[in-house]
Amino acid sequence: MTENYTALYEEHKKLGASFTDFGGWQMPLKYGSELAEHHAVRNSAGIFDLSHMGEVWVTGPDAAEFLDYALAGKISAMAVGKAKYSLICNEAGGIIDDLIVYRRPADDEGHHRFLVVPNAGNAKVVAEALAQRAGSAREGGFEIAVDDVSDATSLIAVQGPKAEEILLRLVPAAQHELVTGLKYYAAVEVSFLVGGASRNLLLARTGYTGEDGFEIFVENDAAAALWQSIVAVADEGELTPSGLASRDSLRLEAGMPLYGNELSLEGDPFAAGLGPVVALSKEGDFVGKAALAAKKEAGAGSTSGRKLVGLKGLGRRAGRGHYPVLRDGNVVGEVTSGQPSPTLGYPVAMAYVDVAYAEPGTALDIDLRGKAEPFEVVALPFYKRSK
Amino acid sequence: MAKVAAELQYSDEHEWVSREDGNVVSIGISAVATDALGDIVYVDLPEVGSAVTAGETCGEVESTKSVSDLYSPVTGEVTEINPVVIEDPALINNDPYGAGWLFKVAADSEGPLLSAEEYAAKNGGEL
Numbered sequence: 274m275t276e277n278y279t280a281l282y283e284e285h286k287k288l289g290a291s292f293t294d295f296g297g298w299q300m301p302l303k304y305g306s307e308l309a310e311h312h313a314v315r316n317s318a319g320i321f322d323l324s325h326m327g328e329v330w331v332t333g334p335d336a337a338e339f340l341d342y343a344l345a346g347k348i349s350a351m352a353v354g355k356a357k358y359s360l361i362c363n364e365a366g367g368i369i370d371d372l373i374v375y376r377r378p379a380d381d382e383g384h385h386r387f388l389v390v391p392n393a394g395n396a397k398v399v400a401e402a403l404a405q406r407a408g409s410a411r412e413g414g415f416e417i418a419v420d421d422v423s424d425a426t427s428l429i430a431v432q433g434p435k436a437e438e439i440l441l442r443l444v445p446a447a448q449h450e451l452v453t454g455l456k457y458y459a460a461v462e463v464s465f466l467v468g469g470a471s472r473n474l475l476l477a478r479t480g481y482t483g484e485d486g487f488e489i490f491v492e493n494d495a496a497a498a499l500w501q502s503i504v505a506v507a508d509e510g511e512l513t514p515s516g517l518a519s520r521d522s523l524r525l526e527a528g529m530p531l532y533g534n535e536l537s538l539e540g541d542p543f544a545a546g547l548g549p550v551v552a553l554s555k556e557g558d559f560v561g562k563a564a565l566a567a568k569k570e571a572g573a574g575s576t577s578g579r580k581l582v583g584l585k586g587l588g589r590r591a592g593r594g595h596y597p598v599l600r601d602g603n604v605v606g607e608v609t610s611g612q613p614s615p616t617l618g619y620p621v622a623m624a625y626v627d628v629a630y631a632e633p634g635t636a637l638d639i640d641l642r643g644k645a646e647p648f649e650v651v652a653l654p655f656y657k658r659s660k
Numbered sequence: 661m662a663k664v665a666a667e668l669q670y671s672d673e674h675e676w677v678s679r680e681d682g683n684v685v686s687i688g689i690s691a692v693a694t695d696a697l698g699d700i701v702y703v704d705l706p707e708v709g710s711a712v713t714a715g716e717t718c719g720e721v722e723s724t725k726s727v728s729d730l731y732s733p734v735t736g737e738v739t740e741i742n743p744v745v746i747e748d749p750a751l752i753n754n755d756p757y758g759a760g761w762l763f764k765v766a767a768d769s770e771g772p773l774l775s776a777e778e779y780a781a782k783n784g785g786e787l
Contacts, residue, residue, distance in 0.1 A: 291695070306753070307724055308699040518698060518725060589702055591722065612724055613701045642727070 279324035280427045280496040288514050296394030298325035300517050307518035311615045314482050314523055315658075318433030319515035320503055323488065324496065327396025328426040329389045331403060333417035336385035340374065342415070342559050343406045345542065347552040348387065351376040356458040356479055360542055360550055361391075361399055362561030366568055367538035368545075369402060370395040371530065373479060375460050388475070388490075392532045396423045406560060427496035431503060432486030432523075434658075435511055440476075440487060442506040443467075452476065457485075465489070468498035481520060483527025483656055525610050525621060528583060528654030534594060534609045535581055535623055541565070543574035544625065545581050546653070579606060579625040583655055584637065584648040586620030589613075592639035592648065598624050599638040599645055605630050608639060614655060621655045622648065662691040664785035665757040669773040671733035673715075674783070676757065677773060680764065685734055688761040689721065689752065692783045697723040700749040704730070705741045705763050712738060714771030719762075721752070736767040 277298045285292070290301035301322060303310060313319050331340060340348035346359035353376050361369045375388040391399035400421035408414045431440055441449055443466045451461050460477035467474075472495055480486035491499050504512060521531070530536050535545055542551050542565065551565055574580045584592065591613045592598075598606030611622030622639065630637060633652050638645035668676040674693035678686040694700065702722040712718045712732035719730035741763045745751050752760035780787050 303698065306699055308750075522724060591702075593727065613722075615724070 277325070279322055280493040281322045281324060281429075281500055284497055284500050285322065285514075290514075290516060293517060295517055296325055296392065298393055300325055301514070303516040303518045304514045307516065307522070308615050310513055310515035310519035311522050313513035314433045314484055314515060314519065315616055316434070317510070318431060318435040318439055318486075318507070318512045319482075319519065320500070320512055321430040321432065321515050321520060322427075322500070323430050324427040324493075325393035326428050327389075327391040327393065327399060327421070327423040328428070328490065329391065329396070329400045329403065330386065330420040330422060331389055331417055332380070332386045332420070333384050333415070335415040336387055336417050338557070339407060339415040339417045340387055340389075341555055341557065343403055344372075344374070345551045345559065345561065345565070346374070347555040348374055348376075349555075353378050354459055354461060356460055356477055358458075358550060360547065361402060362542070362565065363538065364561055364564060366541055366561045366564030368532070368536045368540055368542060369538065370399050371532055371536055371547075372399065375475070375477060377460075377475075390428075395532065396421070425493055427491050427493050427499075428488055429491060429496065429500055429503070430480060430486060430488045431512070432480045432482040432515075433484050436484070436486045439503065439507050439512055443502055445471075465499065465502070467491075467495050467502050472499075474499070481527075481529055482523040483529070483654065484523075484658055521610075522612060522615055525612065525623065526614050526616055526654065526656035528623070528656075530581070530623070531610060541568050541573050543568055544579055546574065548574065574628070576628060578628065580628050580631040581609070581623060581653075582626055582631050583651045583653040584608075584611070584622040584624055584639065585651045585655070586622070586639075587647040587649060589620070590641050590644075590646045591620035592622040592624070592641065592646070596642075597640040598626050598648075599640055600630055602645070604640075605637070611639075616656050620648075623653070626650070661784065661786040662695045663757075664690065664692065664776050664780040664783075664787050666776045666787050668757065668776060670776065670779035671731065671771060671773060673729075673731040673733070675731060675733045677733050677770070678761075683736070683767050684739060684764055685767050686761050686764050687733060688756055689730070690779070690783075690785065691756045692779075692785045693728075694753045694756050694760075697721060697726065697728060699724050700752045703745055703749050703752065703762065705746065706732070706738045708738050708741055710738050712736065712765060714769065730762070732765065733771050733773060734765050734767040735769045735771070736765040738763055739766050740764040
């Protein structure tokens with residue numbers, strides 16, 4: 274697989290990161306202890322390099338109705354400035370990727386502008402699928418442009434209860450209200466002091482940790498300076514560089530799916546608990562609609578097949594991806610993600626189990642390399658921050 | 661770079677061996693291994709009195725990210741296990757050659773062991 278390096282690679286090396294390949298990218302796995310990084314995000318703040326994520330602009334007079342056609346959600350209903358979690362499905366209703374769509378203000382010509390953020394390993398596939406769907410969808414196609422700026426764009430996340438306080442130190446006082454007033458799943462252009470110079474950057478109140486936090490889009494040339502500026506304005510111990518290991522444990526506690534673990538081309542949104550993301554009632558056709566409607570009709574994830582659930586360990590051993598889930602010794606499911614929860618102190622896992630065993634309170638076992646360990650179905654998320 | 665304690669011997673599976681009284685040896689895992697594993701959250705050790713065989717698994721070490729087998733570097737009978745690491749597995753990360761020792765064996769024989777220099781050269785550790 275091609276090795277890609279983010280614009281922050283040298284920063285990570287300086288911080289002594291250990292690296293891992295993720296979606297074809299060399300990414301920091303951890304800088305020291307992944308448990309310490311996890312707790313830092315829950316208790317104070319962590320800073321993450323997410324530059325491996327994709328950024329694809331979809332712009333043009335037809336952009337809103339095009340995304341209604343290309344994605345599962347009703348994108349045209351989004352207000353300017355909002356963000357929305359959505360899915361891009363294939364004709365069979367399989368999930369090509371989960372992604373976040375940001376609606377930005379229209380340009381001077383009144384053309385709608387949307388920023389689509391897919392996962393690292395799927396960025397090119399998503400950009401190509403969007404471009405292809407623009408031409409093939411209907412006679413004359415849609416009047417839009419698809420511009421994949423992933424290679425030129427970095428993404429830095431600052432997550433945790435202190436995230437806002439830290440970032441405000443880089444924002445002029447006149448713009449503080451833009452940040453403090455920013456709602457969850459919304460984004461705004463804010464002037465940041467980056468390496469001593471002002472720079473307008475897109476700031477989103479989004480994240481993958483279950484904490485309050487932000488994601489900042491920045492051109493590659495200013496990425497290292499922004500990272501350094503954020504680190505420099507944080508007090509000692511206030512902000513911890515955090516790697517993908519803690520990102521994974523944080524998102525698992527928050528019950529958030531990871532593409533490749535919980536979501537896949539073979540899976541379906543209803544089984545994954547993402548039925549509300551699929552806008553079957555929106556006007557017009559969309560890619561995957563017929564197949565998804567049929568799955569819903571057949572009771573996928575509710576009365577038939579398997580359903581994604583949370584499992585809480587009653588012992589100390591953790592289930593891991595692909596371990597079988599048992600009921601009375603019979604296989605009734607499979608773990609998709611699992612590990613000891615650093616915040617809660619017990620093992621947690623997400624698993625697809627037969628709908629008959631998906632009710633919270635159901636006792637199930639995970640086959641831990643030949644030994645049945647007791648778990649209990651619980652409602653997701655495992656962890657919810659107190660507001 | 662991970663530290664390799666100079667006074668110990670090592671197996672290819674990253675266990676270290678320290679000679680105690682008579683034929684008794686203490687066994688733990690190297691800092692090279694703990695660095696690769698990440699934060700250790702659970703350890704499953706052989707029972708006192710049980711027989712272990714050099715090169716065969718005798719327990720498990722579980723970190724936040726993965727589960728790894730624990731291999732015995734010697735053949736013999738387990739005489740003692742470290743109760744402290746069972747309660748506080750983070751000790752294995754924090755002090756792998758000291759308080760993070762795992763178990764002791766009255767050894768009848770040893771598997772192939774490397775000197776600290778050989779182990780460090782092979783696994784990128786630092787003496």
